[in-house]
Amino acid sequence: MIxxxxxxxxxxxxxxxxxxNLTIHQGEVVVIIGPSGSGKSTLVRCINRLExxxxxxxxxxxxxxxxxxxxxxxxxxxxxxxxQHFNLYPHMTVLQNITLAPMKVLRIPEKEAxxxxxxxxxxxxxxxxxxxxxxxLSGGQQQRVAIARGLAMKPKIMLFDEPTSALDPETIGEVxxxxxxxxxEGMTMVVVTHEMGFAREVADRIVFMDQGRILEEAPxxxxxxxxxxxxxxxxxxxxxxx
Amino acid sequence: xxxxxxxFDHWDMYLQGFTxxxxxxVLALIGSLAIGIIIAIFRIAPIRPLNxxxxxxxxxxxxxxxxxxxxxxxxxxxxxxxxxxxxTAGTLGLMVYTAAFIAxxxxxxxxxxxxxxxxxxxxxxxxxxxxxxxxxxPQAIKIVIPPLGNQFINLVKNSSVLGVIAGFxxxxxxxxxxxxxxxxxxxxxxxxxxxxxxxxxxxxxxxxLERRLAKTR
Numbered sequence: 001m002i003x004x005x006x007x008x009x010x011x012x013x014x015x016x017x018x019x020x021n022l023t024i025h026q027g028e029v030v031v032i033i034g035p036s037g038s039g040k041s042t043l044v045r046c047i048n049r050l051e052x053x054x055x056x057x058x059x060x061x062x063x064x065x066x067x068x069x070x071x072x073x074x075x076x077x078x079x080x081x082x083x084q085h086f087n088l089y090p091h092m093t094v095l096q097n098i099t100l101a102p103m104k105v106l107r108i109p110e111k112e113a114x115x116x117x118x119x120x121x122x123x124x125x126x127x128x129x130x131x132x133x134x135x136x137l138s139g140g141q142q143q144r145v146a147i148a149r150g151l152a153m154k155p156k157i158m159l160f161d162e163p164t165s166a167l168d169p170e171t172i173g174e175v176x177x178x179x180x181x182x183x184x185e186g187m188t189m190v191v192v193t194h195e196m197g198f199a200r201e202v203a204d205r206i207v208f209m210d211q212g213r214i215l216e217e218a219p220x221x222x223x224x225x226x227x228x229x230x231x232x233x234x235x236x237x238x239x240x241x242x
Numbered sequence: 243x244x245x246x247x248x249x250f251d252h253w254d255m256y257l258q259g260f261t262x263x264x265x266x267x268v269l270a271l272i273g274s275l276a277i278g279i280i281i282a283i284f285r286i287a288p289i290r291p292l293n294x295x296x297x298x299x300x301x302x303x304x305x306x307x308x309x310x311x312x313x314x315x316x317x318x319x320x321x322x323x324x325x326x327x328x329x330t331a332g333t334l335g336l337m338v339y340t341a342a343f344i345a346x347x348x349x350x351x352x353x354x355x356x357x358x359x360x361x362x363x364x365x366x367x368x369x370x371x372x373x374x375x376x377x378x379x380p381q382a383i384k385i386v387i388p389p390l391g392n393q394f395i396n397l398v399k400n401s402s403v404l405g406v407i408a409g410f411x412x413x414x415x416x417x418x419x420x421x422x423x424x425x426x427x428x429x430x431x432x433x434x435x436x437x438x439x440x441x442x443x444x445x446x447x448x449x450x451l452e453r454r455l456a457k458t459r
Contacts, residue, residue, distance in 0.1 A: 077366070080365075081365040100368075105367040
């Protein structure tokens with residue numbers, strides 16, 4: 001479903017991604033962890049071309065992402081994305097936030113788009129907030145709306161870029177619960193997170209990155225019990241024993 | 243004491259000037275807003291040649307005196323066979339000139355919308371133009387209302403440039419009345435008052451709009 005082959009990316013002179021090789025299959029939940037600045041977010045943002053790659057090959061849903069001749073909007077409708085800072089549209093209600101892309105991109109009639117939106121709002125547990133504005137919601141609620149907004153496009157892949165990092169501790173759980181549910185239903189998910197509990201419980205595979213490289217790739221039970229790389233051991237020690 | 247007889251004796255000239263100034267202002271305002279939005283989008287669209295075109299427009303136009311631009315329309319165009327009456331030439335010059343400033347105001351407003359808005363919209367499959375229309379511009383408008391109001395007020399005052407090329411505006415008739423009556427001070431005070439009749443409501447209107455938009459999201 002997602003295939004990185006020898007992908008490199010530079011910001012000017014700064015080498016952000018180094019020789020990335022990674023394959024993610026349909027229905028897999030891959031959690032990317034690592035210290036900040038290690039290139040995790042950049043890696044995820046390459047998948048829907050919010051960032052372009054400098055060299056190598058990146059194929060998503062059988063499409064060469066960086067090919068000039070592809071219709072990137074066509075690819076993006078199949079990839080939902082959830083951001084650290086939610087990025088809800090502040091001038092629209094929750095319902096409008098969710099129905100916009102289905103109506104404008106997929107040309108779904110308003111009535112049907114609203115029904116779909118309500119279905120996903122039920123699913124993330126806040127149907128009563130349909131007519132509220134984002135500023136009236138808590139962080140956790142906003143992020144659940146953002147997830148519903150992504151799902152309303154019925155994507156094949158969902159990307160999560162530190163979805164709980166901007167949340168206060170009390171609301172992290174409600175967002176993680178929604179993501180767990182989604183994983184159970186077989187969604188292909190790529191998640192950048194510092195939530196080790198989530199990674200351990202939900203991931204099919206952990207990808208550990210440092211300084212732009214993938215240092216280790218392993219199933220969670222193996223990775224957490226017995227990390228092979230020294231850098232991964234140090235990282236885990238630091239974040240698990242505080 | 244002001245000589246009010248000047249105002250009453252030349253009422254129809256003042257009124258004609260006022261009407262023409264109002265007309266020129268409204269036309270130039272609508273036109274410069276439209277051109278300004280297009281130039282602003284040129285400047286930030288992810289297409290290099292458009293960026294250059296937009297930047298060239300802004301830098302070229304805003305760094306030339308308004309009077310000269312009006313002259314280009316009034317005496318420059320006839321040289322290539324396009325003849326415009328003074329009112330049209332003046333209004334077009336004013337429109338083209340103000341558009342450069344409005345483009346900059348709108349560009350800064352668009353850039354003030356957080357980057358995540360564009361990313362969220364584009365990652366959902368919306369095109370660049372759809373994102374502009376539904377997400378970025380509605381938020382940018384709120385940001386640009388106050389500086390845009392300044393530009394509009396400047397535009398009304400700058401419309402006095404029409405007087406230079408006999409554009410039958412307030413300033414033109416002010417000059418005319420003054421040369422007929424040999425009165426200067428009183429004549430121009432009344433001209434100033436007519437300008438205030440236009441600019442003060444505009445100023446209040448912008449303030450009202452600003453407060454109203456602040457309440458909505």
